Amino acid sequence: MPLLEIRRVTRRFGDFTAVDDVSFAVEPGEFFTLLGPSGCGKTTLLRMIAGFDLPDAGQILLDGRDLADTPAERRPVHTVFQNFALFPHLSVARNVAFPLRMAGLGEGEVKRRTADALDMVHLGELAEHYPHEISGGQKQRVALARGLVNRPRLLLLDEPLGALDLKLREEMQLELIKLQREVGITFVFVTHAQNEALALSHRIAVMNAGRVEQLDEPSRIYGFPVNRFVADFIGNCNLLEAEVRAVEADGLRLSVAGLGEVRAPAAEGCQTGERGLLALRPEQVQVAAEADPAWANRFPGQVRDFLYVGDVTTYQVRLDNGYTLQALLPNAAPGRARFHETGDRVMVGWSAQAGHYVREA
Amino acid sequence: MRRLPTWLLLAAASSYAFLYLPLIIVVAYSFNDSRLNAEWVGFTLDWYRVLLHDEEMLLAARNSLLIALVSSGAATLLGTLAGLGMHRWRPAWLPLLVITPVAMPEILLGVSLLVFFIQVLHLTLGFLSVVLAHITFSIGFVAIVVRARLAGMDESIFEAARDLGATPWQTFRLVTFPLILPAVVAGFLMAFTLSLDDFVITFFTAGVGVSTLPLQIYSMIKIAVTPEVNAVSTLLMLLTLVLVIAASRMDKGFMRGAG
Ligand SMILES: Nc1ncnc2c1ncn2[C@@H]1O[C@H](COP(=O)(O)OP(=O)(O)OP(=O)(O)O)[C@@H](O)[C@H]1O
Ligand SMILES: [Mg+2]
Numbered sequence: 001m002p003l004l005e006i007r008r009v010t011r012r013f014g015d016f017t018a019v020d021d022v023s024f025a026v027e028p029g030e031f032f033t034l035l036g037p038s039g040c041g042k043t044t045l046l047r048m049i050a051g052f053d054l055p056d057a058g059q060i061l062l063d064g065r066d067l068a069d070t071p072a073e074r075r076p077v078h079t080v081f082q083n084f085a086l087f088p089h090l091s092v093a094r095n096v097a098f099p100l101r102m103a104g105l106g107e108g109e110v111k112r113r114t115a116d117a118l119d120m121v122h123l124g125e126l127a128e129h130y131p132h133e134i135s136g137g138q139k140q141r142v143a144l145a146r147g148l149v150n151r152p153r154l155l156l157l158d159e160p161l162g163a164l165d166l167k168l169r170e171e172m173q174l175e176l177i178k179l180q181r182e183v184g185i186t187f188v189f190v191t192h193a194q195n196e197a198l199a200l201s202h203r204i205a206v207m208n209a210g211r212v213e214q215l216d217e218p219s220r221i222y223g224f225p226v227n228r229f230v231a232d233f234i235g236n237c238n239l240l241e242a243e244v245r246a247v248e249a250d251g252l253r254l255s256v257a258g259l260g261e262v263r264a265p266a267a268e269g270c271q272t273g274e275r276g277l278l279a280l281r282p283e284q285v286q287v288a289a290e291a292d293p294a295w296a297n298r299f300p301g302q303v304r305d306f307l308y309v310g311d312v313t314t315y316q317v318r319l320d321n322g323y324t325l326q327a328l329l330p331n332a333a334p335g336r337a338r339f340h341e342t343g344d345r346v347m348v349g350w351s352a353q354a355g356h357y358v359r360e361a
Numbered sequence: 362m363r364r365l366p367t368w369l370l371l372a373a374a375s376s377y378a379f380l381y382l383p384l385i386i387v388v389a390y391s392f393n394d395s396r397l398n399a400e401w402v403g404f405t406l407d408w409y410r411v412l413l414h415d416e417e418m419l420l421a422a423r424n425s426l427l428i429a430l431v432s433s434g435a436a437t438l439l440g441t442l443a444g445l446g447m448h449r450w451r452p453a454w455l456p457l458l459v460i461t462p463v464a465m466p467e468i469l470l471g472v473s474l475l476v477f478f479i480q481v482l483h484l485t486l487g488f489l490s491v492v493l494a495h496i497t498f499s500i501g502f503v504a505i506v507v508r509a510r511l512a513g514m515d516e517s518i519f520e521a522a523r524d525l526g527a528t529p530w531q532t533f534r535l536v537t538f539p540l541i542l543p544a545v546v547a548g549f550l551m552a553f554t555l556s557l558d559d560f561v562i563t564f565f566t567a568g569v570g571v572s573t574l575p576l577q578i579y580s581m582i583k584i585a586v587t588p589e590v591n592a593v594s595t596l597l598m599l600l601t602l603v604l605v606i607a608a609s610r611m612d613k614g615f616m617r618g619a620g
Contacts (some may be wrong), residue, residue: 052520072523085521089539098535102526146525 001064003028003186004049004154009058011044018044020210021058026154026188031180033189035197036207037233042190045207046156049188050079062153073102076153080160084143086131092142093118093127099150117149120179137168144176148183157189161196173199194234198222206230222281224356231279231358238280238325242357244272251352254278258321263296267357277358284354285327287315287339287346295349301325303344315340317348384598391591398586408592418593421577425557428488428573432495433552439496440503440552441545445537447504448511456508463501470498471565478566486568494566495556502555503548510544543611550608554601 002025011019019041026032034042047053049060051072060067067075078099086095097114105113118124121141126134131142140160147155161169161176177200180187191197197204198218205215206229214226225231231239242254242262252264256278264278291298301319308331315327325348329339340346390398394405412418443459446452462470474494478484518540522532560575567576574597581590 050520050524052523072520073526073528077524079521079524081517081521083515083517085515085517087518087522087536089536098522098527099525102531150526 002026003030003063004188005059005061005064006045006049007059007061009045009048009055009060011041011048011053012056017210019048019055022207022210022212023058024205024212024215026186028186029184031177031187031189031200031202033191033197033201033204034207035191035194035204035233038192040207041210042192042207043158046079046158046188046190049154050077050156051075077156078147078150078152078154079156079158080143080147082159082162084131084139084163086139086142086146088131091128091130092123092134095131095142096146096149098146103150113149117145120148120182121145121175136164137172140164140172144179148179148185151183152185154186154188157187159191160189161191162193169196176200198234206233208233225279225358227358228277228360231277231356236282236326236328238278238282238285240278240280240323241275242278243275244270244357247272252357254357258323259299259319263352264355264357265353267359270357270359274359276360278355279358280325280350280355282314282326282328284350285325286349287317287327287329288349289340289344289346291347291349294351296352298347298349301346301348303340303342303346305342306340313339317346319348387591388595388598390588391595393588393591396588398588398591408588409596411589412592412596415589417572418574418577418589421572421574422593424488424571425573425575428491428495428571429553429556432492432556433499433549435492436496436499436552437503437545437549440500440548441507441541443500443504444507444511444541444544447508459501459504461501462498463505467498467559467561468565470494471562474562475565485570486566487570490566490568491563491571491573494562495552495559498559498562499552499555502551503545506544506548506551507541510541514540547608547611550604550611554604554608557604558597558601 004026006022006024009019009022010017022041022045034045036042044053048055049067051067051070054068062075062077087098090098093114096117097110100110100113115124115127118127121144123138123141123145126138126142131139134142140163143160147157161172164172173196176187189197189200198221201218203215203217204221206213206221208229214221214230216224221230222234225234225237228239231237240256240259240262242256242264244252245255245261246253247266247270251266252270254262254264256262262278270276286292286295287303299319299321301317303315304318304324305316307314310331312328312330315329316324317327318324327348389401391408392404392406393401394403394407395401440459443455447455447459471494474490474497475486478486478490478493484490518536519532522536523529527535558575559573560579563573563576564579567573572580574593578590578593578597581587
């Protein structure tokens with residue numbers, strides 16, 4: 001049985017539908033992520049799971065039990081808020097002890113478990129400090145310790161890393177993964193940062209305008225986006241309008257306007273004559289002075305621009321038909337900053353196994 | 362830091378002089394060894410000794426403190442509830458209703474309360490009517506400070522409390538109340554000061570039954586501004602100053618705590 005089940009949940013604010021007929025299930029021990037652009041309804045959904053808000057339609061079940069009549073304080077669900085929401089008048093230790101006290105545990109037990117939770121997030125020394133005396137990263141850890149100390153069935157995290165700077169965010173990502181594995185508590189994590197979602201999650205639900213567009217493992221979300229929105233939202237992607245010419249045993253023959261025939265891997269349910277998109281990741285696109293015989297698809301073009309970021313360089317190559325493709329080349333050779341200059345005539349290509357055909361409804 | 366232009370400094374200095382010089386003179390003359398507020402004769406504490414033996418004055422002081430204590434206590438309770446209500450449910454009409462008495466000309470409030478007490482409630486004017494009147498104009502002040510305190514707070518900490526297992530009452534007791542306490546105390550001190558210093562509304566609602574310090578001072582200066590009046594004014598001023606400083610300290614205290 002799934003730990004959490006969202007069944008056809010809808011939430012409206014006036015005429016506006018913030019969460020639109022959403023269904024999914026979260027398994028025990030899972031790190032589940034809700035990913036989507038700002039305003040797509042992630043927080044609204046999370047607030048309904050926590051019990052701060054009620055759905056207009058649909059059900060939320062925990063361990064198979066409908067939560068509709070359970071107020072927030074009686075749900076075995078805790079939340080880590082984006083701005084941490086620490087109690088400013090309580091010390092770090094008392095913040096962490098709060099849920100234990102509310103649960104009516106004895107003073108000895110409260111002390112012991114508070115100390116354990118603070119050790120878990122390496123904050124033992126700051127126990128007697130107040131929230132305004134500690135840094136953002138430390139507040140984040142206090143909020144995590146406070147959310148986990150009473151061992152909820154489910155921990156909800158609403159963009160918990162959003163307020164941290166980049167370096168700290170990466171550190172905390174690693175710590176979050178480690179923490180979740182150690183405590184074994186199910187996480188429902190909300191973010192609008194796709195790289196964070198890909199890095200942390202067991203499964204991701206990609207949301208847009210109140211709906212779930214795709215629900216899958218990170219590598220499948222990245223490799224096999226089901227529609228234009230997902231392809232575009234997750235990572236960088238070249239999207240080519242294509243028509244299916246033939247469905248063959250070893251793949252598809254597509255016709256891309258202005259390019260001619262392009263070969264692509266087979267896609268489920270795809271039929272001759274239909275129109276769709278070829279989603280091509282920049283790292284799948286090769287650029288060289290001369291075409292490689294291994295490239296099933298090859299087109300001449302000219303380097304328009306490039307962006308050197310250290311480990312890799314991104315090239316913008318304009319094909320002779322007018323399309324501009326992005327290609328990502330690793331700078332593996334030492335001291336090698338780039339292979340091509342702006343204005344260079346080059347060949348662009350990719351194999352028949354690269355790319356992913358997306359059906360358009 | 363940039364230096365202020367001289368003309369601005371002069372303007373500021375003369376404004377402050379205008380504000381504080383009369384007060385300083387009253388204080389100075391309360392120590393003057395002369396029946397007249399004319400020239401400086403010498404230092405004395407005699408006028409304070411006279412005060413201590415003036416039965417009427419002592420009674421007025423006792424009344425003032427008692428009225429201030431009772432009315433500000435009640436106004437703090439009601440004003441805090443109003444502040445919480447305004448914040449929680451944001452009714453459009455409540456702020457208007459609560460704040461109007463604050464902005465209303467005192468004489469209007471005094472007259473209408475007088476009419477209300479006598480004609481509607483058939484109340485004998487005295488201690489109770491003054492207390493009720495003071496509560497009326499103090500509630501708004503308390504409500505405003507409490508609401509301002511709440512408005513400056515992060516809403517999610519109240520949700521966090523519920524989320525972590527606190528019932529609504531526990532959330533109030535353990536989170537909301539400790540956090541608004543500085544504002545509640547500041548509001549109480551403000552209400553206390555207002556009650557202590559009020560003349561106009563007290564004048565209308567006291568009748569002959571009860572006298573307060575401001576009323577007592579007024580009745581004395583109808584004859585002459587005696588050094589005794591200076592002395593009692595000085596004491597009243599001192600008390601007000603202490604209360605105002607205490608109230609603003611509370612304010613700063615919570616600013617730091619909330620950081
Ligand atoms: N109480 C409310 N009243 C009216 N509209 C609301 C309310 N809460 C949310 N909305 C609207 O619902 C939509 C979804 O909001 P929500 O906060 O769930 O977005 P989100 O996905 O969490 O976005 P973000 O990434 O910016 O936090 C938004 O357009 C928002 O304006
Ligand atoms: Mg949000």
